[in-house]
Amino acid sequence: MSSGVGDADRLYDVVFVVVVFSVVVQGSLVPTVARWCRVPMRSVELEPWALGVRLRDRPEGVARHLVEDGSPAEGSTVDGLDIGEDAWISMVVREGRIVPVSGSTRLRTGDEVLLITGDDGKASAALFTAQRT
Structure with a gap:
């Protein structure tokens, strides 16, 4: 034109x-x-809230796990998990909502757990995975 x-x-x-x-x-x-x-x-239901952090380098020691049915973490409290001395659970998301994390927080099947650890988080992955026989 x-x-x-x-x-x-x-x-x-x-x-x-x-x-x-x-x-x-x-x-x-x-x-x-x-x-x-x-x-x-x-x-897909729209989720209007998102939490995010932008970092220059790939974070080491951050792992996201889903609590599976029959896993050692299912029904366990945060204090009852053997995640090691240098690790902690930073956030738990249950049914799309953040759950306040304390030692008495009991994990359920389907919970998303953000684990901060000194290693790559693979050692603790077995806690959130169902034991298959």
């Missing part, structure tokens, strides 16, 4: 309509076509 090409307004209008039509029609058909193709889709 700015270079003065003939019928530039009409060309712009056609491109605009085609793009809007494409986005609206194709976008609204995605769930229908996915069901038809048996592609599993799930609805």
